[in-house]
Amino acid sequence: MARNWSAALVDCGDGPTSPPPDIRKLTTGWIVELDAALSADPFDPSPACRVGAEMVRSNLTAPAMMTPTAAVLTGLLERASSPDRTQRFGALLGELARGYSTELLEVYVRSQEVADQRFRVVFDNAAVAIALYDSDGVTLEANPTTARMVGMNPEDLPGVAGLDLMHPDDRDKLRQVVVDLYQRKHGTEYFEGRFCRPDGSVCWGAWTMTLVRGAGGRGLRLLAVGEDITERRAMQRELWSQARHDPMTGLPNRLCLREKLQAIVADARPGDRIGLCFLDLDEFKVINDRYGHRAGDSVLAEVGRRLDATLASPTVTVARIGGDEFVALLAPPCDDDAARAVAETMLATVRHPVPVGPGDPVSMSASVGAVVTPVAGADAEKLLDDADLGLYRAKAAGRGTWVLHRGENGG
Template sequence: MAAVGDSGGKSVDLAGARRYAADWAQAVHRLGFVPLSVAETEELLYAHTLRLAAVLLDTEAPAPAVEAVGRSLVDAHLTEPGVVEWSVRTLSDRFRTEVLADAAGRPGLDARIAAMQGALAAGFARALRERTFRQQEGIARAMWQARDDAEQALRDSEARFRAVFDGAAMGIGIAGVDGTIIDVNQAFADMLGYSVDELRQINVASLFHADDAAGLWELYQELIEGKHDAVRVEKRYYRKDGSAVWTDLAVSLIRHDDGRPRFTVAVVEDITERYELQQRLRFQALHDPLTGLPNRTLFFDTLSSLVELTDPPGSVSASSTWTGSRRSTTASGTPSVTGCS
C-alpha cells in the first residue's frame, strides 16, 4: 500500500486517492459537459483530492482551503449541481476510508468533515453565483450591443436613403399596392406641379390616363400583383395646370419577407425637353424649312414603308398621314418589363 506520512504521522493512501479521483472524474463526466478529457479531469481532481486530504489531516480551520477547491470546480466548468452533490456526499463516507490510510479511531474527524462539506458547498455556490452573474451580464450586454449595431445600421441606411431620396434630381415616389402614395420627393412634386403634401393625398390610379401607351395600366396591375419585379416605360403625365410632361418611368416592386407585394417605388425622369427636341429635329429633317411642307426624305420614307406594307402587291392599306405616322409609334415607346419571380 502506497502511503505517505506527514509530520504528525498521519497519512494519505495515494492509491486510494487516485482511485477516488478517477471515480470523481467519471462522475462529473457523467453529470454534465466537461471541456476536458477524462484523463485531464482526473489529474485536476487528483490534485483536489490530495488538497482535501491534507486539510482533513490538518488542525487549521478548513474554510479557506476547501472553499478554494469548491471555487476551482466551478472555474474548471464542473458546474452541474450533481458535481457538488457527489463531492460533498463522498467526503463523509468513501473519502475517509479510501483516501485516509488510518481513518479509524481518529478523534474529531466527523466534525472536521462536516466543516469541510460546508466549506466546499459554500465555495462552489459562491463561485457559481459569480459566474452566473458574469455570464448573464455578458450575454445581456452582447444583446444590447447587437441591437445597437442593428439600429445604427438601420439609421445609417435610413440616412443614406433620405439623402438619395431628397437630393435626387429624378422624381421618386413610393406607393402602397393599393395605390396610395406614401411619400414623394420634392423633384417628383415639382415635376407634376403639386406640393409634396398634395401628392400624398393622391392615388396612383389618378395619374394614369386614357392616352397612356397600350397595356401600361395592365402592366402596373401585374406589377402590384407580384407578376413582375420592375416595369420601365415612357409615360406622359398631366401636371396640375393641365400641361403635359413626358417621363421615363421605372417602377419597382418591394416585397414583404414572405414575397407578398408591399410597396412600389417609382423613379421618374422628366424627358419632355429631350422628347420635344427629338420631335422638332424629326420634323425639321422631314419638312422643307421654308414652306413647312413634307420634303423628299419624308416622301421616300413614307413610300418605302408603303411598299413594305404592300405585300402582296395591290393591297395598299396604309392609313398614316404624312405628318402623324412616326409620332404615334415612337412617342409612347415600347414598355419593357424586367424580372419575374
C-alpha cells in the same frame, strides 16, 4: 486565462469582426473585473454586463465567440471559494450575455439610423423622381423631385393614385405594365407616358418600375424612379420634323414623301391607285445666274408656298425633293382626271411672276411628269422613279407642258 481567452477570440475572428490588436490586454482587464465581481460581498453581477458591452465595442461580435468565452471563464468558477459560487457564476454569465446582446442591438439600431439618414438625404435630394406605391397603385411616399415633376406639394402626394396623375389616353398602357409586373412578382419595366399637372399642362415622363418587398418582407410594393422628358420629347419631335422637311420651303422632303408612300402602300386595297406629279422649273439655272442664288432661293420658297397653298389637302401632299423639283402625291382613290387637274394647277401656279426685287418680277414656266398607278404591293422608290420618267418625257415635249405616264398598265 487571458491568454487562452484572447487566443480563442482570435480564432473566431474573421473579416469585419476581427479582434483588436490589444485583445490580450483587454481580456486581462475583463478577467480581473469578473474575478473581483464573483468574490465581492455583497455580490454584484453588473460588471459582467459592462464587460459584455465592451466586447461589442471592441468589435468582438462574431457569433462563435460566446462559446469559447463561456468555456474559458469557467476557470473563474474553479478559483472561487464562495458557497454560492455556482449561482454567482451563472448570474455573471447571464449579465455578460445581457450586456453583449443589448449593446449589439444598439449598434444595429444606430447603424440602421445612419443608413436611414443617408437614404433620406439621397431620397430628398435626388435629381430623379422616386416614389413608392402600394399594390393598389396608391402613393405611399414620394420625394420632392417627384412633387415638382407633377406640379404638386410633396405633402399632398401620399394617398394619391398614380394612375390619376396620368393622361387618360396613357392609363391603360400603364395599368397593363403594372399588372404584368405583379403577375410575374419580380422584374423591372420601363414606361414612357404623359402626365397631367394641376395647372392643366401635359408633360412627358419616363419611369423604371421595380417590385420590392414591403417593411418586414410583407407584401409587394412598386418602386418607380423617373424623370421629366418633356423637353427631350420636344427635341426628338423637332429633329424628326427637321429630318423630314425641306428647310428652305418647309415642305416635306423626299424622305417624308417616301414614308407617306410606304404608309399608303401598307394600307392599300386591291385596285387602289395613286397619282404622282413631278414639277421641274424650266431653265431655273438662268434665274440663279442672272439674279444670284439668294434670289433663286427666294423663288423656290415662293413656288413652294404657292403650291402648298393651292394644292395641299388631306388627300394631296406637296413636297420638295431637291433642287427645283417639287412633287404632289395624290392619295387613293386617284384617276387620270385627278392627276390632270393637279398637273394643270401646278403649271398655272408657276406661271404667275415671282418678285425677286423691287419692281423686278420673274416670269417662269415648268414641266410636269405625272403617273397614275396601282399602289397595292408596290415599291415606294419604284413609284417615284416612274414619276421621274414622266418628268423627263414632259421636259422633252417642251416648256410649260405636262405628260401622263400610266404605271404598269402602259400608256
